[in-house]
Amino acid sequence: MIDLRQLELFIAVAEELHFGRAAARSGMAQPPFSQQILRLERALGVALLHRTSRHVSLTPAGMALLVDARALIAKRDRMVDMVRRTASGDAGTLRIGFAASSAVGVLPTIVRQLRLALPDVSLQINDRDGIDIGSAIRLGTLDAAIVRGPFLAKDLMVETLRRDGxxxxxxxxxxxxxxxxxxxxxxxxxxxxxxxxxxxxxxxxxxxxxxxxxxxxxxxxxxxxxxxxxxxxxxxxxxxxxxxxxxxxxxxxxxxxxxxxxxxDRTELLIAYRHGELHPLVARFRDIALSAMKT
Missing domain, CATH: 3.40.190.10 (Periplasmic binding protein-like II)
Structure with a gap:
């Protein structure tokens, strides 16, 4: 079985072409480092490196593996970064609903600030009838919405963004x-x-x-x-x-x-979202919408 750690160690020795330097770079002693490279070769059933007392070089199989190993590790790193950024509310997909009346004078301001603060977020804006918005949030087809009050939805969280004349x-x-x-x-x-x-x-x-x-x-x-x-x-x-x-x-x-x-103050601009633990991205959107409506 090949694991990603073995591929990382192989990349280190392929780039350094020296077991001592590659082991030090990887934070390991040389003997266990060398054992991991041998296990990788045995798992693949091929020699990846030519070894002499003075020289280390890649075999054709090693050169081929290096390309794919780098790509795989880079993909792993991107995946980990995206997962962490999504968990912190810095990335992901945000589905926002607007009724026609709530979008007037509001949508461009909020979207502009959202793009500046969260450039890696994919924003899906859904303009729909106001009477459908509550159902869409409950069903999970919308993450949140900006609506005009009064908005009767006892099973949703509703906060005032701004009072308006x-x-x-x-x-x-x-x-x-x-x-x-x-x-x-x-x-x-x-x-x-x-x-x-x-x-x-x-x-x-x-x-x-x-x-x-x-x-x-x-x-x-x-x-x-x-x-x-x-x-x-x-x-x-x-x-x-x-x-x-x-x-x-x-x-x-x-x-x-x-x-x-x-x-x-006859009307209210509201943000609505589901009850329960607030998704990090919805929380970021809520904070940005509150800030945008103070200006």
């Missing part, structure tokens, strides 16, 4: 576009472009509830599942929308984001 996103030509702040009731006569409820149930219900509390039901003329589509339709003058304040970071020049009165 709401803004009215209007075309620059809108009569209210230059206001510093707006009561939501002043939007009663406008057409609305919103995320579909399936994509962002918590944000959708919050918006409808705010409008209802102000005495009107919003006239929804269009729904779009992607923020760029929503804000593009607003810019084109099809209607207005209401979004988390973080959305103001990614609005095009053709629209204005105006804070809505009384909505400070």
């Amino acid at each position: 709401l803004v009215a996103v209007l075309p620059v030509s809108h009569p209210l576009a230059k206001r510093a702040e707006l009561p939501i009731g002043e939007l009663a006569g406008d057409s609305f472009v919103l995320f579909p409820r399936t994509g962002a149930p918590e944000l959708y219900d919050t918006i409808i509830g705010l409008c209802s509390g102000a005495g009107f039901s919003p006239a929804i003329v269009q729904e779009a599942s992607a923020w760029l589509s929503v804000v593009g339709l607003v810019e084109a003058g099809l209607g207005i929308t209401i979004a988390p304040a973080l959305a103001a970071r990614s609005c095009p020049r053709g629209v204005m984001a105006i804070p809505l009165e009384g909505t400070f």
Whole structure:
């Protein structure tokens, strides 16, 4: 039976071409070192080295083994390094879910900081309906997710990353576009472009509830599942929308984001993950997301 230690010793003597120096390099006395090389040759049934009292050289079989032995040891070292880095949260695959509303103004910031901090992590981002995220985490198809609160999932761990207000996103030509702040009731006569409820149930219900509390039901003329589509339709003058304040970071020049009165801290940005011992990579992601949302 050949073991990796014997291959390491063989590499040492093949590179040094001197048993004494190879044994010292390997931290062994020469007699047991030489015995290990002999055992390797017997196991293979070939001579790997030409030996004289003054000279050591590789046989053709030894030259062939040296190439593969180096490759095998290097592969072993990479495997050990990857296992250790995965255990420490520095490497591996991280599967993150985002609902449409939680990605607005958030996804680029978190992903950028994650890439800087963990360049060896393979990141899989899954944009899915908000109502599916909890099930995906429970089933293990997602490791964690960024969602908008309230997020009812008693069997998951949920932490607040940031509290956020709401803004009215209007075309620059809108009569209210230059206001510093707006009561939501002043939007009663406008057409609305919103995320579909399936994509962002918590944000959708919050918006409808705010409008209802102000005495009107919003006239929804269009729904779009992607923020760029929503804000593009607003810019084109099809209607207005209401979004988390973080959305103001990614609005095009053709629209204005105006804070809505009384909505400070109205929504929460949350991170959700499974109960139990936190996977090191999920723990690193959690810490990076918390840091990103403080800026």
